[in-house]
Amino acid sequence: MRSFLSERAKNTGKSSIREILEISKKPGVISFAGGLPKPETFPFEDLAEAARRQIGENYRQSLQYGITEGVIEFRKEMIDWLSNFGWSIKLDNIIATNSSQQALDLVSKAFLDPGDVLFCGLPTYAGAIQSFQLFQARSVGVPMESDGMNLNVLEEEIRRVERTGRQAKFVYVIPDFQNPTGVTMSGRKRKKLVKIAMEYDLLIIEDTPYFGLRFEGQEERPINAYDNEGRVITMSSLSKVLSAGMRLAVVVGPENLIDALVTVKQATDLCTSTTTQWIALEWMQNHELSEHLAQARSHYRQNRNVILEALERFFPDDERITWTRPEGGLFIWVTLPEGVNTDELLFDALENKVAFVPGSGFYVNDGGKNSMRLCYSVLQPDEINEGIKLLAEVVRRHLSAASPAREE
Numbered sequence: 001m002r003s004f005l006s007e008r009a010k011n012t013g014k015s016s017i018r019e020i021l022e023i024s025k026k027p028g029v030i031s032f033a034g035g036l037p038k039p040e041t042f043p044f045e046d047l048a049e050a051a052r053r054q055i056g057e058n059y060r061q062s063l064q065y066g067i068t069e070g071v072i073e074f075r076k077e078m079i080d081w082l083s084n085f086g087w088s089i090k091l092d093n094i095i096a097t098n099s100s101q102q103a104l105d106l107v108s109k110a111f112l113d114p115g116d117v118l119f120c121g122l123p124t125y126a127g128a129i130q131s132f133q134l135f136q137a138r139s140v141g142v143p144m145e146s147d148g149m150n151l152n153v154l155e156e157e158i159r160r161v162e163r164t165g166r167q168a169k170f171v172y173v174i175p176d177f178q179n180p181t182g183v184t185m186s187g188r189k190r191k192k193l194v195k196i197a198m199e200y201d202l203l204i205i206e207d208t209p210y211f212g213l214r215f216e217g218q219e220e221r222p223i224n225a226y227d228n229e230g231r232v233i234t235m236s237s238l239s240k241v242l243s244a245g246m247r248l249a250v251v252v253g254p255e256n257l258i259d260a261l262v263t264v265k266q267a268t269d270l271c272t273s274t275t276t277q278w279i280a281l282e283w284m285q286n287h288e289l290s291e292h293l294a295q296a297r298s299h300y301r302q303n304r305n306v307i308l309e310a311l312e313r314f315f316p317d318d319e320r321i322t323w324t325r326p327e328g329g330l331f332i333w334v335t336l337p338e339g340v341n342t343d344e345l346l347f348d349a350l351e352n353k354v355a356f357v358p359g360s361g362f363y364v365n366d367g368g369k370n371s372m373r374l375c376y377s378v379l380q381p382d383e384i385n386e387g388i389k390l391l392a393e394v395v396r397r398h399l400s401a402a403s404p405a406r407e408e
């Protein structure tokens with residue numbers, strides 16, 4: 001039988017990270033691989049109450065189709081929450097989506113033709129790489145620094161692409177506690193990025209699911225808040241702050257671009273689940289999201305502290321080994337010396353009953369081989385300590401294999 005697959009389906013790889021997550025679920029393995037929020041941070045009892053009332057008493061709306069833009073009351077409630085972060089949004093500038101991954105799909109459908117160029121971090125979120133790949137776009141990576149994407153390199157890359165006669169479409173960034181590095185973009189770079197977008201006539205896609213999960217340092221305004229020209233589209237997910245299973249996010253942007261997303265969304269799924277929008281709305285009307293998040297933030301802060309101390313204590317004392325120090329979110333990024341291959345190291349780690357995600361899956365080029373993402377969100381402190389100890393043993397073995405002359 002001939003192949004029935006479209007070119008785009010043929011050329012899009014399965015997520016290697018999802019496969020690693022499956023393997024790392026083996027009993028007895030301490031896994032830093034998953035990127036899940038801690039289930040206890042979901043307000044499950046209050047959500048159950050809201051669900052019972054919304055489905056039982058508001059079924060005419062909560063079990064019915066809704067408008068593609070999303071339930072008006074839900075969008076208004078989200079505008080209210082986002083206004084806490086110095087951001088003023090009108091109803092025509094915000095839509096609800098079946099979470100951020102769908103927003104990425106809609107952005108790709110609306111803005112990317114095959115061969116179009118976009119810029120993203122090196123490393124960046126693997127689900128975005130997969131979505132851009134599905135639409136046959138060319139993702140050009142720009143190295144990450146401790147305060148966000150290297151904007152000098154970004155400008156060089158934009159000019160390089162222009163010299164080839166192409167024009168890029170957008171820059172994709174995760175400014176808050178980036179997945180996978182945990183890095184936050186500084187206010188200075190946020191402003192400068194908007195300037196660059198103006199100068200080279202680009203859009204900015206701002207993806208910020210960890211927004212609201214800052215447990216240290218000073219809050220940064222969304223990049224969108226610096227934009228006066230209508231060049232920024234922001235996706236803000238409720239997955240990490242209310243519930244991942246409800247699959248809810250909002251997308252905020254200029255009316256003309258939001259309109260384009262609505263058209264594409266009509267053909268994709270008609271509307272976002274009205275059921276989850278009504279449940280989330282009732283919960284948000286009765287509770288303060290910021291107050292609820294205090295508990296999640298304190299849990300993640302504690303685990304971040306435990307993993308930083310464990311890395312300091314158990315990892316080899318070698319100046320070529322570095323890791324990030326996130327001020328929020330769920331991830332730490334570890335860089336090992338050149339020559340150590342974390343794809344291979346993972347097999348030995350699994351033998352030693354510990355798992356992580358190798359860095360290469362977050363790269364749009366063949367880089368990242370000597371790095372790894374560690375997620376500290378769901379483990380208990382003693383599991384983190386034990387897991388880092390087990391991982392350190394494997395790292396030590398691979399260090400001597402990579403450069404035998406090295407002394408610890």
Ligand SMILES: Cc1ncc(COP(=O)(O)O)c(C=O)c1O
Nearest residue numbers: 099100101125174179207237239
């Ligand atoms: C940067 C980034 N964007 C989008 C997503 C997808 O989130 P959602 O559950 O809103 O689809 C994730 C999930 O981990 C993420 O880290």
